[in-house]
Amino acid sequence: MIITKAKEKGDVVATLKDVKSVFLIGCSECASLCGTGSPEALAAMKETLEAEGKKVTGSMMAKTGCQVLGTKVELKPAKEEIDAADAILVMSCGAGTQAMVEVFKDKRVYPANDTTFLGNMTRFQQFDERCSMxxxxxxxxxxxxxxxxxxxxxxxxxxxxxxxxxxxxxxxxxxxxxxxxxxxxxxxxxxxxxxxxxxxxDYSKKLSPKVWVIEKKKEEK
Amino acid sequence: MKKFKEALESGEFTITAECGPPKGTDIEEMLSHAKHLLGKVHGINVTDNQSAVVRIGSLGVCRLLSEMGHDPIFQLTCRDRNRLAIQSDLMGAHILGIKNVLCMTGDHVSAGDHKTAKPVYDFESVQLLQCVGKLNSGTDWEGNAMKGATNLYQGAVVTPESNPLEPQMLKFEKKIKAGANFFQTQAIYDMDNFKRFMDRARKHDVKVLAGILLLKNAGMANFLNKFVPGITVPQELIDKLKAAGKEGALDAGMDIAAEQVRIIKEQGLADGAHVMAIGLEDKVPDILQRAGIA
Structure with missing residues (x-):
């Protein structure tokens, strides 16, 4: 899974300096297991931001935040809350955050976490890096x-x-x-x-940005 | 005095020393130390951002030592250069008249004074040795023809006191397979351990220079034991340094180093000695004299 670490509260608040209202998005996959995008993490963030005088217009837990189309559909019921927010704060990995950048063309989207590595969960909430892709x-x-x-x-x-x-x-x-x-x-x-x-x-295999399209197999008749 | 490769290949007991370039452009002290070594050593290593601390580049310093009359051994690590830079530096070494290159992976940046730097390690020591072989044969790493080959005598390092030893020995063999002509060892102090290592090394057609690191005092010996992997100073030597007191410690350390060189030479344990004095290179001639090497 993708391992994320929550940014320091002060850094998140500094990022949101010019913003009065925020909509929060978590993720039920890796970021939940890391405790950086779970419902509890979202609730704690809400509290932190409100203490800083920000208005949290609402929040949503994405099923798989890096899945752009699915998350876009999941966000539809929250349209009013999102419209009311100056910015979206995404509490998932860099991929999940940028999925939201793609969805919200004209709205500010900011990361709440640092994305660190591909990890194995070796104990509860202990993650070890074994593969660097x-x-x-x-x-x-x-x-x-x-x-x-x-x-x-x-x-x-x-x-x-x-x-x-x-x-x-x-x-x-x-x-x-x-x-x-x-x-x-x-x-x-x-x-x-x-x-x-x-x-x-062969570092050409590591060349970014990568795109991988799995072509649909035609059924042989 | 024979050049490094000539001495080593002729079977003469070969002596090398080591110079660490300074941080900053004032190189006078290092050059003055190097002058003391003229006519005393066959080759002189120039370290490459040793311990991942930024210093003058080894290539330029090699050229200065070559102009002084030394036969420099260009230490080249893979930490700071990708395969393009490595090859251009190797060709650069050739045109500057540098004949020897010591191929190393390099201390990690976390050990040095730029801990936030990006470590490169595009190649590592084994692949670097192979790369020198290719350039010597007239093609670059990818096999593209070169206008003029390099002619570099490539060597590597080995840690006889490594723990565990077996993986280290396996890598030692890989380095030989990759083209290493000679090895300079990490500092050794326990002669019995070194003998055991050499019994295994002697099965290969490769020259070995034993690493002799001058102990300046008991504190340094304790530091090596505690913080430097692959170096073990026996308690007996630490006691000797302690007994010599503050004033006499360096002299005792020089005696220890000289005794090691003497034993290695007299017993034919290795093909030579690589004497590292870390900033006290001016003491090396004295150490060699005490070892019975004129």
Missing amino acids: CGECIIDKTGGICPVTTCPKGILNGPCGGTNNGMCEVSPDIECAWAKIYARMERTGELDKMREIVPPK
Whole structure:
């Protein structure tokens, strides 16, 4: 899922400096699990903004905020509340926020969150980054553990000199990706694969902005 | 005195030292230290924004040392350059008369003085070694023909005290496969550990220079043990430095370094020694003399 962190209250208030009234949009997907776009987060935001003298005209929980057309339909019943607001504050990820930018052509739309990474939920409300969406998965060669993501240097061919009793020199909280990869490939009997030199990444696969269209399969008759 | 590659390939016990360019354009002190080393070392490494701290670029400093009469070893990291910049710097090194390049991934920006910088790591050390091989053969990384190849003697680094060691050894072998001609090791202090490492390294056709890091005092030794991965200073050496007192610590450290160089040379443990004095390069000739190397 997409991991978001709530911006500091002061930063959100500063963003809304020139705005008197706000409509809030949350998201039932990732941002709810992160607690940054859940009904509770929306209620807390309402309270914060009202304490700052802003009028909150209403709020809406999008089912999947990055789904542009679906969210547009969900917003229809709230038309009056939205019309009454100077700005929309979106409490989801950057994709959800920009979905609303697309929907509201002439209205100010602002983010309430910082979007940080693609995360695995490893415990309740603990998220770990395992994949950085490089567009060219190589974990078949690295024991199923991604060094592009879990090694701060993204090294593809083994540990650097900074591996420190199995931990990373960058932070004592990070396990050395290559110590883990080696241990796992030893267990799975794949160490020979680790001897092969892995070429540099093809960064053209990571070129932004990306568009991906799944073509409808024609039924074969 | 033979040049670095010539000495190493001839089987002569090869000595290299290391210079860290300063932050700022006043380079006089570094150059004066380097002058002390003329005729004493076969090669001299020039670090590349060492510890991810911004300093004068290694390429320009290599050229100055080359003009002084040194045979510089151009340290090149992948932290600050993508594959285009790496290749243009390698070609630049060639036309500036630099013959040796040490290929490294590079300390992470989080270790340095520009912690908000974007780390590059488009390549890493193994791929950088391969890249030097390609440029030496007359094509760029993508295989496009070059008008004039480079002629660079490429080497790499290895950490014999790395923990765990096995993944490090596997990478060591990859670096050899990728074209490393020589290795300069991270600082080593425990000779038995180093012997065990060399027993394995000797199975490969590659030259190894043992990393000797001058201990200035017991505090530095403790700092290395605590904060620098892959370096272990045995308690026995720390006790020696302590016993020497504040005044005598540096002298004791020089003795320790000299003794290490002497043992490595006499016992043929490695093909040479890479003496790192971190700002005290003027002490290196004295260390070499104490080691019995004229």
